[in-house]
Amino acid sequence: xxxxxxxxxxxxxxxxxxxxxxxxxxxxxxxxxxxxxxxxxxxxxxxxxxxxxxxxxxxxxxxxxxxxxxxxxxxxxxxxxxxxxxxxxxxxxxxxxxxxxxxxxxxxxxxxxxxxxxxxxxxxxxxxxxxxxxxxxxxxxxxxxxxxxxxxxxxxxxxxxxxxxxxxxxxxxxxxxxxxxxxxxxxxxxxxxxxxxxxxxxxxxxxxxxxxxxxxxxxxxxxxxxxxxxxxxxxxxxxxxxxxxxxxxxxxxxxxxxxxxxxxxxxxxxxxxxxxxxxxxxxxxxxxxxxxxxxxxxxxxxxxxxxxxxxxxxxxxxxxxxxxxxxxxxxxxxxxxxxxxxxxxxxxxxxxxxxxxxxxxxxxxxxxxxxxxxxxxxxxxxxxxxxxxxxxxxxxxxxxxxxxxxxxxxxxxxxxxxxxxxxxxxxxxxxxxxxxxxxxxxxxxxxxxxxxxxxxxxxxxxxxxxxxxx
Numbered sequence: 001x002x003x004x005x006x007x008x009x010x011x012x013x014x015x016x017x018x019x020x021x022x023x024x025x026x027x028x029x030x031x032x033x034x035x036x037x038x039x040x041x042x043x044x045x046x047x048x049x050x051x052x053x054x055x056x057x058x059x060x061x062x063x064x065x066x067x068x069x070x071x072x073x074x075x076x077x078x079x080x081x082x083x084x085x086x087x088x089x090x091x092x093x094x095x096x097x098x099x100x101x102x103x104x105x106x107x108x109x110x111x112x113x114x115x116x117x118x119x120x121x122x123x124x125x126x127x128x129x130x131x132x133x134x135x136x137x138x139x140x141x142x143x144x145x146x147x148x149x150x151x152x153x154x155x156x157x158x159x160x161x162x163x164x165x166x167x168x169x170x171x172x173x174x175x176x177x178x179x180x181x182x183x184x185x186x187x188x189x190x191x192x193x194x195x196x197x198x199x200x201x202x203x204x205x206x207x208x209x210x211x212x213x214x215x216x217x218x219x220x221x222x223x224x225x226x227x228x229x230x231x232x233x234x235x236x237x238x239x240x241x242x243x244x245x246x247x248x249x250x251x252x253x254x255x256x257x258x259x260x261x262x263x264x265x266x267x268x269x270x271x272x273x274x275x276x277x278x279x280x281x282x283x284x285x286x287x288x289x290x291x292x293x294x295x296x297x298x299x300x301x302x303x304x305x306x307x308x309x310x311x312x313x314x315x316x317x318x319x320x321x322x323x324x325x326x327x328x329x330x331x332x333x334x335x336x337x338x339x340x341x342x343x344x345x346x347x348x349x350x351x352x353x354x355x356x357x358x359x360x361x362x363x364x365x366x367x368x369x370x371x372x373x374x375x376x377x378x379x380x381x382x383x384x385x386x387x388x389x390x391x392x393x394x395x396x397x398x399x400x401x402x403x404x405x406x407x408x409x410x411x412x413x414x415x416x417x418x419x420x421x422x423x424x425x426x427x428x429x430x431x432x433x434x435x436x437x438x439x440x441x442x443x444x445x446x447x448x449x450x451x452x453x454x455x456x457x458x459x460x461x462x463x464x465x466x467x468x469x470x
Contacts, residue, residue, distance in 0.1 A: 014451060019459045051107040051139070053099055055090075056116035057082045063090075063123050065099075067135040069107055072146075074138040078127045085122035090114075098128040105136050106143070161296070187439050188308075188333065188416040191432055192243060192267070196221065196229055198421055201429040203238050206436030207419075211267040211285075213243035214259065215388040216422060219366055223262060230264055243267040245387065246289045247344055252389060265307075278305030288313050288335050295323050298332075308333050308416055313340050314465050317405050321412035329413020336402040336409075337431055338420025339383065345392040349374065349384055359390050371424055383423050395422060401461035403438060403453040410442045430456055 009021060054066040062077040088094065092112060100109040190209035191202035194216040202210060210233055214221050230240040246269040248256050266282060268274050269289025278284045286306040292298050293312045301309050310333040311320050324332050349372060350364040351357065365372070365386040372384040372392075380397040387393060399420075406417075419435060421428050434456060438448035 014454075016455065016459075048102075048106055048108040049143075050110040051102070051136075052110040052112075053095070054113045054116065055095060057121065058118045059084055059121060063117070063121075063127070063131065065131055065135060067139065069139050069143070072139055072142045074135050074142070076131045076135045076138070078123060078131055080124065080127050082118075082121040082123055085120050088122065089120050090117065090123060091119075095128075098125060099132050101129075101132065102136065105140070107136065107139065186415070187443060188239075189432070189436055189439060190239075190333065190416065190418045191428065192338070192418060192420045192422070193428065194422055196225065198426070198428045199229060199233070202419075202421070202432045203233055203236065205429040205432035207238065207432050209239040209241065211241040211243045211418075213422070215243075215245050216385050216393070217365075217370065217387070217424075219362075220388050223258060227262055227264075230262075239265065241265045241267045241283075241285065243287070244270060244273060245389065245391075246270050246287075246341070247389070247391065248273065255388075274301065274306055275304045278307075281305075283307050285333070286310060288340060292323070295326055298323055298327075302331065307331075310335060310416075310418060313400070316468065317408045317412075317466050320409065320414070324412045324414060327413075329415060332414055333416030333418050334402075334409055334414055335400065335418045335420060336406070337399060337435065338418075338426075339395040339397075339399050339422060340420065341385075341393045341422075342382070342396055343394045345384075345394060347392075348386070348390055349392050350386070351390075385422055393422075396462070398460055398462045399457070400464040400466075401454065401457040402464060402466050403435070403448075403450045403457075404463070405466045406438055406442065406448055406450065427456065 007021075009015075049069045051067060051069045053068075055063065056066075057063040060081050060083075062079070063082055064075065064077050067074050067076065082090075092114060095112050095114065096109065099112065102109060186208075188209055189207050190211055191199070191207040192211040192213065193199050193202060194213040196212075199210045199212055210229075212226060212229065214223075214226055226242070233240045242259060242262065242264050244256075244259075244266055248270060260277070266273075266277060266284045267287050268277065268284050269287035271286075271290050274284055274286050274290060284306055285308045286292065286301045288310040290297075290301065290309070291312045291314075292301060292309050293315065298309055308331050311323060313335055315323070320332075320334060348358045348361075348365075350369055351361050354361070354364060356364065372386070373381045374384055374394070375381045382397045383395040385393040385395060409417075417435065417439065419431055421431075431453070434449070434453045438450060438453060441448040
């Protein structure tokens with residue numbers, strides 16, 4: 001009443017007050033989509049296979065058709081014999097009219113050869129229709145069988161290829177290292193931060209590992225301060241890593257080398273650096289930017305020597321479980337909170353906006369505009385994080401919040417969980433503490449308090465690709 005519409009919405013999560021409901025289906029739009037699809041199906045844009053026909057027959061014998069589509073050929077014969085025609089003899093136009101009625105089938109009529117068909121013969125149209133239908137049905141069956149066989153062969157090849165990707169991996173000296181059993185593995189809750197105060201907050205809230213990105217958002221902290229932070233956290237039993245940029249050009253290597261010289265463990269999304277540094281015996285975790293998307297890439301990064309692998313953020317939970325299956329989840333981390341880097345911009349947004357020369361305008365990003373956002377035509381706002389190389393990292397518009405998938409990931413054997421904090425004002429301590437409580441509950445075989453995490457995130461988050469494929 002009074003212009004209000006009451007609508008019941010079925011949902012598998014608790015919906016707090018204040019959430020906005022967006023209707024994503026409208027009858028008029030659905031009808032327009034159907035009409036556009038119908039037009040497509042009736043146009044040449046729909047890919048079909050050419051069907052060529054050869055016709056044979058004489059009076060008193062059945063009509064034989066050899067129908068060829070691609071590599072497949074079927075032979076069909078009429079149940080009634082051909083007879084002398086009193087009218088409407090079987091000629092090219094009549095054959096083409098009847099055999100060309102292929103409708104929604106995946107075929108389109110090509111050539112008709114009737115040199116083997118005597119002239120002046122008749123066959124009922126119902127017989128011709130039956131021959132066409134029989135031929136099309138048999139060709140579709142053959143095409144489907146070929147497709148299914150190909151799929152089965154691919155699945156068999158994939159299964160054979162991954163059969164040897166076990167939990168053991170080579171380490172220095174040619175030894176084989178076997179992952180510990182699931183029950184004895186420790187749980188890693190890693191916080192990826194770019195400020196010293198955020199590192200302290202995450203550690204105090206229960207993080208077991210801190211990954212520090214000194215290259216994100218100016219100014220770059222002194223290396224001595226980062227070394228002291230690492231030592232302080234080590235004394236508290238908290239692991240520490242330096243997060244490297246995902247782009248390091250040869251001409252930038254000189255400025256990057258002093259950070260490597262700190263000899264600290266690393267988190268790296270640069271495939272070349274993962275291979276190079278792991279080969280030197282460095283402790284390197286391959287970050288989500290290496291895009292580990294299947295068991296083969298996981299095996300390759302393990303062969304390179306990566307200590308752990310952060311799975312691609314474009315995987316569903318089911319796909320993550322499939323990748324983890326060969327190792328029972330050992331050696332894998334999953335990003336469950338934060339704004340990943342969608343892309344890296346070589347051209348600085350700030351210098352372009354203020355008509356300044358890049359690399360000589362650090363007063364913009366360091367002092368005047370430490371926080372930069374871009375808004376697209378749809379109204380979505382994306383944070384832009386500047387870095388030490390004067391590149392801009394475009395972050396997701398909303399943070400991923402995947403607490404609801406923790407039990408499924410836990411059941412898949414995943415024991416490494418990462419929280420990404422790269423925007424000023426991120427609730428570092430609160431998020432870390434609530435994820436810590438959820439993981440502690442899973443360790444104790446108790447229901448995790450997931451709603452507390454979701455309540456903190458409010459309605460400004462995305463579930464990423466955890467429930468939907470790319």
